Amino acid sequence: MSTALTDLITDDRVIIHKDVDTWQQAIAVVAEPLLADGSITIQYVKAMIEAVDRFGPYIVLSPHLVLAHARPDTGVKRQAMSVLTLKHPISFNHPENDPVDIVFCLAAVDADSHIQALKEFVAIAGDRPLQERLVAAGTVAEFQRILRREE
Amino acid sequence: MTRPLDICFICGAGLGSSLACQMEAEEVLAAAGIRANLGHEAISGIPGVRADIIVSAENFKPTIEKYELDPDIAFVFLKNIVDKTEIAAKLLPVVQEKEAQA
Numbered sequence: 001m002s003t004a005l006t007d008l009i010t011d012d013r014v015i016i017h018k019d020v021d022t023w024q025q026a027i028a029v030v031a032e033p034l035l036a037d038g039s040i041t042i043q044y045v046k047a048m049i050e051a052v053d054r055f056g057p058y059i060v061l062s063p064h065l066v067l068a069h070a071r072p073d074t075g076v077k078r079q080a081m082s083v084l085t086l087k088h089p090i091s092f093n094h095p096e097n098d099p100v101d102i103v104f105c106l107a108a109v110d111a112d113s114h115i116q117a118l119k120e121f122v123a124i125a126g127d128r129p130l131q132e133r134l135v136a137a138g139t140v141a142e143f144q145r146i147l148r149r150e151e
Numbered sequence: 152m153t154r155p156l157d158i159c160f161i162c163g164a165g166l167g168s169s170l171a172c173q174m175e176a177e178e179v180l181a182a183a184g185i186r187a188n189l190g191h192e193a194i195s196g197i198p199g200v201r202a203d204i205i206v207s208a209e210n211f212k213p214t215i216e217k218y219e220l221d222p223d224i225a226f227v228f229l230k231n232i233v234d235k236t237e238i239a240a241k242l243l244p245v246v247q248e249k250e251a252q253a
Contacts, residue, residue: 051163055194056210058168062233069167071193095209096230111166111191122171125233 003079003113005120006148012037013082014140023057023092023100024049027068030084030105037080040107044075048105052092060094062125069106076107079114081121085135085143101135153253155186156246159202161211162232165193172206172232179239185246203249206242208232225249 013033020026027048034040047070052059061067082105089099104121108114124130130146137143144150160176162169169191180187192200194211197218206227207215215226225245231237 055163055214058162058208058210058232061168061171062231067167067171069164071164072166106167108166112170114166115170118167118170119174122174122233125171126175126235 003117005081005117005124006144008079008081008114008117009083009144009147011140011144013080014143015082015084016137016140016143017087018084019087020090023052023090026066026084026086026090026092026100026103027052027105030068030082030103033082034080034105034107039076039078039080041075041077044070044107047071047074057092057094057097060092060097060100063097063128064089064099064101065097065125065131066092066100066103067106067121067125068103069108072107072109076109078107079109080107081105081117083134083143085137102131153250155188156203156249156253157188157190157201158204158206158242158246159200160189160191161194161197161200161205161207161215162191163194163211165191165196168208168232169193172208172229172238175233175235176206176238176242179235179242180246183239183243183246185243185250187246204242204245206238 031045048068084103089101091098160169160173209228
């Protein structure tokens, strides 16, 4: 059974208006809630950073937006997603899509049980005006209302 | 009726960016009335990939080109892997060319 994006991104997995200096820090910070609730291990955080070191910043899926992720076997315990908005946008060294101001983290358990969530995510990735409203959100509750299209 | 083309989407882990790209391409191909078999795979699995077309992000190009792959495979490299306009502009001509060969 496929889970919706908004079921995966619970209130405690939303971090808003944070300041970070580097893309590595952005990945570490967005992963914190998933580490705290046991969805992933510290090894998964390292794997997400190593994937970018190895292959370049392909996780910058569209302008200003990142989907940090790695393989399930690098430390995913349970399917989950978290999100971080940045107070000051940072560079991921992407030739086209920098600077980044919103970072999602996907912990997938296999190749396709997150299809429904990813479909909803792709719609967000293609909707910059929606992302701008998410980035501007001042509270987790406001962020969630915008994500859930309740306002 | 020619057989549907096999199109494989490649990224680092084989489940995030490649699947996102596959979803967007699915809509682009459907809108163009093209039937194709779509799949996604991690870059480490690329030596085993049997496909007519491989689609990936620009930054995987150097890694993919290191593998000795079937010379009949056509490649499409994208800057924005979830941009339907770019997917349509780059993928559709390759699909049409492949279908003409078949």
